[in-house]
Amino acid sequence: MAHISGMFLSVVGGAALVLGTAYGWTAREYRSAELDVLTERLVQLESSNAEWSKRAEATAELEAKLTALETELATAVQALEEARRAPVAAVAEPEAQPETIVADAGDPSFGDPARGETVFGQCRSCHQIGQGAEDRIGPHLNGIFGRRAGAHDGFRYSDDMAMMGADGLTWEIETLDAYLENPKALVSRTRMNFAGLKDQQDREDILAYLRQFSASPQNIPEAAPTAQAREVELAPEVLALVGDTDYGEYLASECKTCHQQDGSDQGIPSITQWPTEDFVVAMHAYKRQIRPHPVMQMMASRLSDEEIAALAAYFAQLQ
Amino acid sequence: MKLNRRVFVGTGIAAASALSAPMVQAASHGKPKVVVVGGGAGGATAARYIAKDSAGEIDVTLIEPTRSYYTCFFSNLYLGGFWELENLSHSYGKLASDYGINVVHDWATGVDRDAKTVSLAGGGTVPYDRLILSPGIDFVEGSVPGWDLSAQNAMPHAYKAGSQTELLKAQIMAMPEGGTYVMVAPPNPYRCPPGPYERISMVAHQLKMNNPTAKIIIADPKEKFSKQALFEEGWQKHYSGMVERIGPDFGGGNVTVDPAAMTVNIDGEVVKADVVNVIPAQKAGLICDAAGLTDGNWAPVDGASMVSRLDENIHILGDATNQGDMPKSGYSANSQAKVAAMAVRGALTGSRVFPAKYSNTCWSLIATDDGVKVGAAYEPNEEKIASVSSFVSQTGEDAAMRKATYEESIGWYEGITADMFG
């Protein structure tokens, strides 16, 4: 729109200039003629602008109504399904009761979005959110819930983030919570240069704030992340383990079937000379299934803390 | 991460392995000798790891008749037009030049287990302290009535890669318009469980591009097969109406062939075909039988070290073995080779020996950028190598994930071939 009217202006302006020259107008005359054209155009633009913002308001109103209707519908459907299931569950699996309660704990007190907005202050230098948000150093965060990691068009992600997305990482309460707690646990070489939010309340509040800007917040489970707690932060003792490089060398022979020692990374990332702590944090994240990727989850699932340390020590010193 | 906060672990393991692996002096003169028969996924890996990790303390001889090893893995992709023939081929040059392995291009014809020598087709014998056999598979005679090795030109198996793979591709490319390709699928157990079905996918891809009215028939003696839901979903999606599988309930297990007439008789119904890909029932490479190391069709081994259950100085790897739950795959053979290499070094030079761990992942390509995978981790117990955890791709995965899986498989191919041949 802006583009078209710009062209229009220059065409009209150009025509006035040509006319002016042809009729031998003085510079002043044709300036004032030009000014008239411009003023008229400005008035036109302003009125169409007003039109547009009216329409935008109407759209927003409709969207809000739609959301409200969707919420009503979802609640109704859920109520119906529960009503349908309830008697069966009661007869067949009475012991399933407590679990239902946990899953149902749509705890409305989960996170305080108002406080979250304040905590989000530290993210704002890189991330915009809300109406008119755009990508900056980091991608804008409208509609982040349910989005595949590294998949927001037009933003240039780190290779690792893109890979995690392809591996199936999707931004849900749980994964966002883990990423906020320790970004490197999920994405080793992420561009997000952020140490992590260690306070659980801070994270809950931020997440409560963020979810207001996703398209259908009523579809996002409200369960507090603690409902499926997976430790992200490693105990200092685990990080402090010094690995046995000989043992690491044997264990590493399994890794080298896919990860090439010379650092080639076609289709499969290189792990040669990976810093020890990053390696340990990443492997534990696979082991705890915080990171996606079935092969890596399987490999990590049977490694003890000592074995992970041994591998990390071996790969860190590998030439 | 300060040094003074660190705790050293692993001393326990070190002490245990020092006790459990007493130094064994070589029976023969000089350095201990390891002979490896078969330079494939198992043998090449074992030879390389022993030579590399013993740093000259062990003499390694590799006996392998062919000068270029053609991988079976990715040979289906060659049929589908996704991979070049040259890229399947690997030479033994680096194993000789960079690792000091004595590569002998000859057939092993027998093993004298008392004298601890291997005899060669070209004459002469090679002595060993430890022998490793990784000869792959041979075919069970008479498993597909009408077919034997003399018919492999008319009806190729392409289940050992190289000229057979090239032949099968040439036949597929020469099929008349609307022609028929029949695969006679093997019974369990056989090399590469998803292999026949990945092949069907690749042949279908090739035909869809060049001969879209052609038909594919699979006569299959098995009720179920590896990654079945994924393959069937893929065939429906990419090659709808092209692939027909006749399972055992419709007589898919009751098959005879006539190579001269190019017909396949499936439970009484005679099909005239343009290409017949017969994948017979399989057994351990013949040298295992010649050495008296088989029980039935396969060579039983102990999963703790891949040592033969019939001879403590011989380790057997890969497809030829009966070890338990691991599928017969290149990945498995490579994984087993590392355990055996460690055990052999431990026995001959007293190096540290750690508990065996195994794993496997098999990737398959269904269509362009549509890759899937299945895998598991394994640990040995008294009885067998047992699966401890597993995974498989899901139906309905999105295109980005399938593409990433395919790219990952290429990474794996580069990785494993570098791990085998240096």
Ligand SMILES: Cc1cc2nc3c(=O)[nH]c(=O)nc-3n(C[C@H](O)[C@H](O)[C@H](O)COP(=O)(O)OP(=O)(O)OC[C@H]3O[C@@H](n4cnc5c(N)ncnc54)[C@H](O)[C@@H]3O)c2cc1C
């Ligand atoms: C179509 C197809 C697709 C496949 N795809 C995959 C895949 O994607 N991933 C995967 O992991 N696996 C795959 N496989 C399986 C894989 O190729 C085998 O499981 C693997 O090669 C087994 O390794 P091996 O060492 O037991 O035998 P091989 O690799 O077959 O090696 C045996 C070697 O021993 C030599 N030999 C035999 N007898 C003698 C003798 N008497 N003296 C000297 N040398 C001898 C042979 O020449 C051969 O080079 C596939 C197989 C097929 C057929």
